[in-house]
Amino acid sequence: MDRSGHQVHEKVADMRPPITSVGWVRWLRENLFSSPLSAALTLVTAYVLYLLVPPLFGWAFLDAVWFAASREECWATGEGACWAIVTTRVDQFVYGDYPADERWRAVLAFVLLLLALVPILFDRVPGRARWLVFSLLYPLIAYVLLIGGVPGLPEVETAKFGGFLLTLVIGVTGISASLPLGILLALGRRSDLFIIRVLSVGFIEFIRGVPLITLLFVASTLLNYFLPPGTSFNLLVRVLIMVTLFSSAYLAEVIRGGLQAIPGGQYEAANSLGLSYWKSMRLIILPQALKISIPGIVNSFIALFKDTTLVIIIGMLDPLGIGKATLSDATWQGLSTEVYVFVALFFFICCFSMSRYSLYLERKLHTGH
Amino acid sequence: MKRDLLTIAAAGLVAGAASLAHAATLDDVKAKGFVQCGINTGLPGFAYKDDAGEWQGFDVDYCKALAAAVFGDASKVKYTNLTGATRFEALKSGEVDALSRNTTWTYSRDTDLALTFVGVNYYDGQGFIAKKELGVTSATELGGASICIQTGTTTELNLADFFRTNNMEYEPVPIENNEEARQNYLAGRCDAYTTDRSGLAATRAALENPSDHVILKDVISKEPLGPLVRQGDDEWADIARWTLNALILAEEYGIDSANVDQLAAGGDNPEINRMLGTEGEFGAMLRLDKDWVANVIRGVGNYGEIFDRHIGPDTAIGLDRGLNAQYKDGGILYAPPYR
């Protein structure tokens, strides 16, 4: 009893929670063993992983041979993957046949590309307006850098482009050239003018209805017939034309979705302000539509990026083509798995990071409204 | 607005007029400054990349000869690698000026496909290669086998005919080019690979243990291989044809890269003089230089030198001249006279 007469109870220390409901044990219970079926699945999956992953890891890293001169030497040195086929030919994979002493131009063009993308992809960048001018001029700068022909930069013919350089050239040119075309097609599809609408819809449905590879066949076999006798574009230009047309149809659908997402009130407000069709598009509608469509545009770019591998079927040497050409060399025969895994890894890293960025954008735009 | 319409109409007319003018191939080539030549994607001996990354080969040397004929410089040539499936469209559409890609001269290709063969630079036949361990000695024992075959070639059609006439079944495994064929053949996807026997020799030479593979003795078709150009430009076809003839004639008359300069100064043999430009104005008949043949021989040598350099008995390919010897030596190489 204390002085006032109340009974005083000693506070007993709190009991610890049961071990199965805190910490990693709880996590295990809830996520891996929550029910008998779940527990069984976990055990089976864990066993299968145990069977597969360590040998795979050993093959790819621990037993792998990183540097060798030929396949025999590889297999004599170790039992794992013969990554030597990639390390000895890494120049070819990245640049194709681009002349060795001009490669700094390709590297510079790549660095400038990253710089040019910054104001487009990120909002709050200091000096954005002036930076955007650079982004707009970038295609011209890249063309001059890569192909040359001006004093100080000897000309490199496009037939020598290959590897990742070719993939980036086709992808970036395709998406940037198809963007204005896609916007026009999207506007045309929503137009009140009957002829324009019919033409836009016809074009979009035609392009979206045929596989890209048939269009590439048309580019390589038929396009020269459509030009006046005696003229001929080189293959890369023809492929770029077809890829641009292809991508513009898909972009048109993405942008059309963006245009539809804008409340009708915006159109009406623009009209009531007395703005003409093109002025209202340029100042009010398109900026909003493009901002909403950017995740879709990035997804289109990812798809286009993956589709650039198709040029191997018409004989151009993208990384897959370089891989196959390397395999046909007698010193490296039979190592198809290593080559394909390497190229797959490159594409995976690029596309995965782009899709993560697109997700980040979508989330940002969602809360922005 | 009316002005806009007028501009559009004028542009259309100009474009239409531009399409009416048709320049000759020789003028186009001269304006470009090089010959665009279609070659194989990779066939040892006929078209291959050397260590420096330059294209060399029996067919490639013909392209160089053509460049030497037009420009006097055998290096003024650029190459486009074409598969069996893409070669004809590339030639027809103007992407290449000439095709030197071990292509068989057939009736339908000459007529239906609108191409012009300018001669035969290699008389060949179709054969099969199989692994020795299969124990096959003749193509008639290949019933039920899987055969790798390049699509878009005469070999594909000949294969179908051969197995049909012999009442045998087979599984065709379509492949795009020689490298794929080699990979599939080595992996065991197909039991045998069929193509021209020169191609088989080249393929076998590039394998790890050539003696483990046997080229069967059957020759199931005639395959006269030669260069070709588009139909519709006879002048260019003549230039291409006589470049090939010049190579053959030079060997017949003993002109080679070692003595061409000495013989070009003038000599006793009137045919040699005519060819090397010391007599007559033969070059001008084709709108070429007087000494175009001398330039060709200086650039690549004569037919025999080209043969020995890339596919001759001393090379890894190891082909005998056989049918491809001069008619005086028991073969059937016989070029028309230069007069």
Next chain:
Amino acid sequence: MAAADRADEPFRLTDIWANQRSRSLVIQIITLIVLLLAVSWIVNNTIRNLSDLGVETGYGFLWDPASYDINQHLIDYSSRSTHARAALVGFLNTALVAVTGVAFATVLGFIAGVLRLSPNWLIAKLMTVYVEATRNVPLLLQILLWYGIVVNALPHPRNAAEPVGGFFLSNRGFYLPRPLWEDGAWLIAAGLLAAVAFAIWFAGHARRVQERTGRIYPVLLVSLCVLVGAPVIAFFLAGSPVSLDWPELKGFNFVGGFAVKPEFFALWFALSLYTGAFIAEIVRGGILSVSHGQTEAAHALGLKPGRTMRLVILPQALRVIVPPLISQYLNLTKNSSLAIAVGYMDLTATIGRISLNQTGRALECMSIVLTVYLMISLLISAFMNWYNRRIRLVER
């Protein structure tokens, strides 16, 4: 006064531009003229180029013998068949890989999509790895990878693996026994049809009984029993009219039986994995789009999680899932044209590649290929529009 003033003003050309209706008309006319000029320029060039080359045009070549063999054909075909028949064989091959690919991709996609939402962390992460890995690698690469694995890793027919007696696995294909139909086999087909009709009737009957009395009949179990049992009974009644054609190794290859070639397998498997990953994402998005309140309400009513998914969530999710699902089917059909990379003879490979090169008729062959794909796409899009209209939510 104002009207009189307006009538007095001379008509200016720019008035056409000022009036919106006439302006739009003029723009359309100009566009049409420009388009016609461009088209005529292209046509003119083409005609000139073709006549300069001496190339013939026309579709008569389709009835000439094709002279080449195709290794996989669903209908009879020999090297003496016409080009038109080769095109048909190619089309059927495309249809085969498209239909089987769609089936497997759908199954894979739904399983992966549902499993990605599983409470089991390991399974969910594994499915995420599968979806991300296949979505971010080009399809062509995956096809070549699987083909390389099959051709290089599997044994030669002479050393073929025999997992089960009579079934052989080699790098020339997977060989299974093929059923041979003899007299009386029609009874089995009749039995199957009768079973299907019964199953449909029974499902309807069970639903009516449930609505009236609340009793639930085990529809799935009964239907399965009947669908399997009736043909089996018919089989025995007819005196076992089906025999099996077993594959045998004769010389170089297996003869007889039914073969799944490595080319078909690589294409089908890669297509299904790739499209399945996209379908998994669509399914997951569809399931997530159903408000969580539905799940909670179903649980409050006492429905078990399996029943909740089947009876409450999936039917609502299907509304969101089906349109993008159908466009994925379309993508799969178009992507099947990559068959040419592994040597599978689909439409693009027969008429678009081999026939084109052997006959030189680039325009005609390409037009056939493009038209066929376009028709397939338009058909599927029309179906999708019809389906959208049918299930559109009728809001009040």
